[in-house]
Amino acid sequence: MPTMVADNISSGYGKNLIIRNISLEVDAKKVTTIVGPNGAGKSTFAKTVVGLLKAQTGSIVVNGDDLTKVPAYKIPGRGLAYVPQVQNVFVSMTVQENLEIGGFVTKGNTHDRMEEILATFKDLEKARHKRAGFLSGGQQNMLAIARALMVNPSVIVLDEPTAGLSPAYTNVVWEEIGRIAESGTAVLVVEQNVERAIVHSDYVHVFVAGQNHVHGTKEEIAQLDLASIFLGRSEATKS
Amino acid sequence: MHLFWIDFGTGLATAAVVALAATGLTLQFGITNYINFAYGDFMGLGALLTFALNNQAFHLNFWIAAPIAAILVGVFAVIANQLLLAPFARRFSNPALTMIVTFGLSLFMANVATVIWTGNTLFFRMPISVDKKVGPFLWSPDVMIVMGFAVLVMVMIHLLLKTTRLGKMMRALSDNTSLALTSGIDVRQITNVTWFMSGLLAGLGGIALAVEEANLTVTSAESYLFVIFAAVILGGIGSVYGAMLGALAIGLLTETAPLYINAGYKLDVGFFIVIVLLLFRPQGLVPRLGRS
Ligand SMILES: Nc1ncnc2c1ncn2[C@@H]1O[C@H](COP(=O)(O)OP(=O)(O)OP(=O)(O)O)[C@@H](O)[C@H]1O
Ligand SMILES: [Mg+2]
Numbered sequence: 001m002p003t004m005v006a007d008n009i010s011s012g013y014g015k016n017l018i019i020r021n022i023s024l025e026v027d028a029k030k031v032t033t034i035v036g037p038n039g040a041g042k043s044t045f046a047k048t049v050v051g052l053l054k055a056q057t058g059s060i061v062v063n064g065d066d067l068t069k070v071p072a073y074k075i076p077g078r079g080l081a082y083v084p085q086v087q088n089v090f091v092s093m094t095v096q097e098n099l100e101i102g103g104f105v106t107k108g109n110t111h112d113r114m115e116e117i118l119a120t121f122k123d124l125e126k127a128r129h130k131r132a133g134f135l136s137g138g139q140q141n142m143l144a145i146a147r148a149l150m151v152n153p154s155v156i157v158l159d160e161p162t163a164g165l166s167p168a169y170t171n172v173v174w175e176e177i178g179r180i181a182e183s184g185t186a187v188l189v190v191e192q193n194v195e196r197a198i199v200h201s202d203y204v205h206v207f208v209a210g211q212n213h214v215h216g217t218k219e220e221i222a223q224l225d226l227a228s229i230f231l232g233r234s235e236a237t238k239s
Numbered sequence: 240m241h242l243f244w245i246d247f248g249t250g251l252a253t254a255a256v257v258a259l260a261a262t263g264l265t266l267q268f269g270i271t272n273y274i275n276f277a278y279g280d281f282m283g284l285g286a287l288l289t290f291a292l293n294n295q296a297f298h299l300n301f302w303i304a305a306p307i308a309a310i311l312v313g314v315f316a317v318i319a320n321q322l323l324l325a326p327f328a329r330r331f332s333n334p335a336l337t338m339i340v341t342f343g344l345s346l347f348m349a350n351v352a353t354v355i356w357t358g359n360t361l362f363f364r365m366p367i368s369v370d371k372k373v374g375p376f377l378w379s380p381d382v383m384i385v386m387g388f389a390v391l392v393m394v395m396i397h398l399l400l401k402t403t404r405l406g407k408m409m410r411a412l413s414d415n416t417s418l419a420l421t422s423g424i425d426v427r428q429i430t431n432v433t434w435f436m437s438g439l440l441a442g443l444g445g446i447a448l449a450v451e452e453a454n455l456t457v458t459s460a461e462s463y464l465f466v467i468f469a470a471v472i473l474g475g476i477g478s479v480y481g482a483m484l485g486a487l488a489i490g491l492l493t494e495t496a497p498l499y500i501n502a503g504y505k506l507d508v509g510f511f512i513v514i515v516l517l518l519f520r521p522q523g524l525v526p527r528l529g530r531s
Contacts, residue, residue, distance in 0.1 A: 050421055076423040084421070090414040093407070101411050104404060122484035147422065 245354025248376025261442025285442025314437025475523025
């Protein structure tokens with residue numbers, strides 16, 4: 001059974017529907033990516049899954065647990081963690097405090113979990129008492145991911161975790177994403193760069209104009225002429 | 240020189256009052272992003288409820304009436320937010336519109352207070368506290384208690400924000416509301432707690448002001464609103480430590496001002512500082528990381 005099943009999701013801002021009838025599954029130990037042109041509704045979908053936007057239709061189920069109507073603040077405690085595309089750290093708080101916040105929803109001692117996470121995120125360990133606003137963009141994204149991991153989630157949703165990062169740091173982040181999946185977590189990543197998405201993920205969804213236009217394994221998606229799909233033409237295989 | 244130190248001492252006492260009130264105002268601003276113009280009335284309510292418990296009903300000892308009154312203002316603040324301000328804040332994406340609602344609340348509270356407590360000068364029922372020489376300063380024992388209490392409250396706020404789970408959640412909420420929500424913080428609950436603390440501190444500030452002035456009227460706290468704003472803006476709006484420093488600066492400035500200008504204008508010093516700051520340094524004097 002997939003770890004997360006989003007079924008027939010439609011949502012948007014106010015009365016405006018941005019995404020329509022999107023269905024998608026995320027499996028444990030797998031990296032699933034969503035690619036698509038600017039404004040395709042990738043972030044809107046991610047925000048709906050984690051309860052920031054209300055789903056007008058459809059359902060979100062994690063580990064058999066229906067989260068569709070669950071308030072956003074209870075979602076991480078139910079196994080679904082989220083890293084937003086922008087403003088994803090508490091800039092006025094230290095690295096350690098950011099991680100503590102991430103661990104508040106789990107009962108009991110989170111100290112061990114924090115040490116475990118800091119042991120894998122070496123850069124953060126060094127900057128432990130620095131305020132997050134003083135970290136580089138890449139370090140901030142790493143901190144945001146580390147914060148989300150504090151709850152030991154079943155599913156983690158990452159919205160463009162490498163946007164604006166240097167190529168070197170982009171690789172570091174993708175390696176980390178790979179490790180997270182290996183550890184048993186189901187990973188859903190929104191990614192702008194199609195080539196990179198295909199290299200690093202197991203399964204790819206292509207969103208165009210608010211719909212899940214085409215999806216498949218990375219090998220299947222690699223066969224498609226994505227450039228014309230992005231421009232709204234129907235899918236054609238690469239010639 | 241002698242007069243200067245006496246005014247300086249009065250400035251420290253005023254700083255204590257302003258610090259209590261300013262931290263409460265800035266805590267609330269930090270999470271809602273609009274200024275509460277009814278805050279002066281919240282302060283006044285603290286003093287007036289103390290007067291009611293101490294002088295009108297129950298005849299409680301002042302030192303018992305005061306904390307009860309402050310807690311009641313905290314509860315009132317939560318209710319005012321839940322019933323009036325929060326519904327508007329949810330509707331309006333622009334916080335300035337909710338700020339206008341706080342103007343309405345201020346007018347309403349001021350008028351109700353005048354109906355209940357009239358425009359007369361009121362006095363707490365407590366032993367007269369005579370000024371004593373303390374070093375170069377001249378303070379009454381009651382004012383010294385108020386100052387000591389204010390310092391204690393500042394230390395407690397510091398410990399709350401830096402060491403407790405609740406305090407960290409409050410800071411997280413003030414830093415980034417939507418991230419706080421998706422990180423698992425019950426934003427509505429923490430917002431209520433923050434309004435309670437804001438009301439509690441307003442109440443304490445209003446009571447402290449009445450003790451310092453040795454009397455109160457329904458409007459005396461309101462006239463201090465710009466002094467409080469000045470402290471908050473000086474320290475960088477939303478910053479708690481900034482508000483503490485701002486309170487110290489503003490307290491000393493307003494009370495030593497009569498040495499140089501007509502004493503009748505001393506509260507206008509606050510108003511003047513607000514204007515100058517908003518023109519030249521709206522982010523306050525204490526550097527603070529950009530909020531998101
Ligand atoms: N807060 C908002 N209010 C109203 N409309 C919005 C809001 N945020 C996004 N939109 C609109 O929703 C559509 C989808 O935006 P979304 O952010 O989901 O796209 P995206 O696929 O994540 O794009 P990008 O690759 O640029 O991040 C866009 O047309 C955008 O203008
Ligand atoms: Mg996006």
